[in-house]
Amino acid sequence: MHLFFAKKGNKLLNVLLSLIFFSRFGQIVTIVLATSGQSNFLSVAFLAFTPLYYAAPACFYLYISCIIDDRTELKKLQWLHFIPALLAIIHVTPWPTATEIDWNSITRHLAAKGYFSLKVRSGLFPSSFHYILRPLLVLSYLTLAWFKLLRSKTAESKNPDQSQRFWILFFLRTATFFQTLSLVPAFLTMLHIPYTLTSFVIVNCLALLAIILYTLHKPNIFYGHLLVAVDWKKKPEPLIRLTEDTGKQHEIRYIEKEENEKPLSKPGKKVKIPANQLAEYSFSMKKLMEEAELYLLHDFQIIDLAAKLDIPVHHCSYIINNHIGKNFRDWINGYRVNYFLKQYPIKGDKITIEAIANESGFKSLATFYNAFKKEKGAMPSHYLNQEESRKLLNK
Known part of the structure; x- marks a missing residue:
């Protein structure tokens, strides 16, 4: 059907x-x-x-x-x-x-x-x-x-x-x-x-x-045959494969070329936001992201965030870059990585890492590995093994 x-x-x-x-x-x-x-x-x-x-x-x-x-x-x-x-x-x-x-x-x-x-x-x-x-x-x-x-x-x-x-x-x-x-x-x-x-x-x-x-x-x-909602003809972005030696284990590390984002504001354009409004915008952005879980949407962009908050796009960019201290892509991927870490203990024995990463908002496995490494400083398997060892020691 x-x-x-x-x-x-x-x-x-x-x-x-x-x-x-x-x-x-x-x-x-x-x-x-x-x-x-x-x-x-x-x-x-x-x-x-x-x-x-x-x-x-x-x-x-x-x-x-x-x-x-x-x-x-x-x-x-x-x-x-x-x-x-x-x-x-x-x-x-x-x-x-x-x-x-x-x-x-x-x-x-x-x-x-x-x-x-x-x-x-x-x-x-x-x-x-x-x-x-x-x-x-x-x-x-x-x-x-x-x-x-x-x-x-x-x-x-x-x-x-x-x-x-x-x-x-x-x-x-x-x-x-x-x-x-x-x-x-x-x-x-x-x-x-x-x-x-x-x-x-x-x-x-x-x-x-x-x-x-x-x-x-x-x-x-x-994908694309029985489950036709997936576009199997869409070509993945170029990847570089590197072997990361972790002693006895060998793990494949996927590094994805970052998307070239157009500047949201013209070079030299000054953004003037009062301190109290800056803090209010920052709080509203974090609250909206955490409660609405907008990061789970694969194609969620900064322009969508600005529309939700009804503030200019260049104000969003300025707040994320200067007040939060990250670019938009790293900021939203941080939420996705944390969501993945919450879901993995629940679903890790039922579905693949790729499927959980996809549910977390990542478009591809390469983007997930790259974001996870940047956010946690280690590849997923190494990080999860460290967390498991730490829990066992605490017991």
Whole structure:
């Protein structure tokens, strides 16, 4: 639902991917209803989701293809891929002259042999429309997707957009595994080889658990794809990587080039603020920052602060530089670092440092490391280790 109605990102890709998940959801609901013997509800779910089952393989191929080709809309000929879905709509439509469907029999077959092994008539067309055409579509479009990837530059390791390549490979491999595994019972049935459906369910669950554990350690794999609110195409600012030797430990230190800020007031312009008003402005600025937590906003600028307080921008700049003793960037980053240190003991074992830094208002991990070093005089891991050691000694 998030993908289907998302306003950010590539709308075509969002819709194609959401249709794939809707289809998978429908398939799971259908099997659950079948195994629980709910033939009445099964008939509704089966008729509603069947067109999606026949559209999903095409959506899968078109999704991979449009990412690689960087397309935001389908070509006219690409709409022909949805002909099987149109046939499926005709198939499940309750025509007056159509043969009555035995939903009890369909329920028993689905519960016993799985989705792709259904050989009972389920609509206008013969049962082969389901147990032959559907697996054929899955295998054909999986093959086309891999062929499309291998022919493209995205498959090359030297491709500059590694996040896109990594997502495509992850998505394609995962889909290939689960789709192939779901087809195995159908092939075993054709070869008259005995099997238990429970064993395939267990393998599916274990594989899904492994994927969840993997993505918990690499949540950024979803940025711009499943989590489309993140602009994954935005290029990071230039970084310099230095190795900082801390004895037995080696830590990577990220130093980010400071943004060139335009002077807020003309050179030589004198700012005259009475002493009592200077103290009042300074107090108001600190109070607003602490109570409203404006530093958590990634794009918060000094002009926004001035607008909140209804004072001139150059007065804000003068107070921060001369009365507080920092420039605006260092001042706001100090609040962000302190917020990070409050959140880390609470969330450090649940989410990554990068995620907590992002919640604290930092746009990038590089900005966070640079600000933390400037504020605390040490890199985050070294500082946190020192704090932990100090707490243990005090105990």
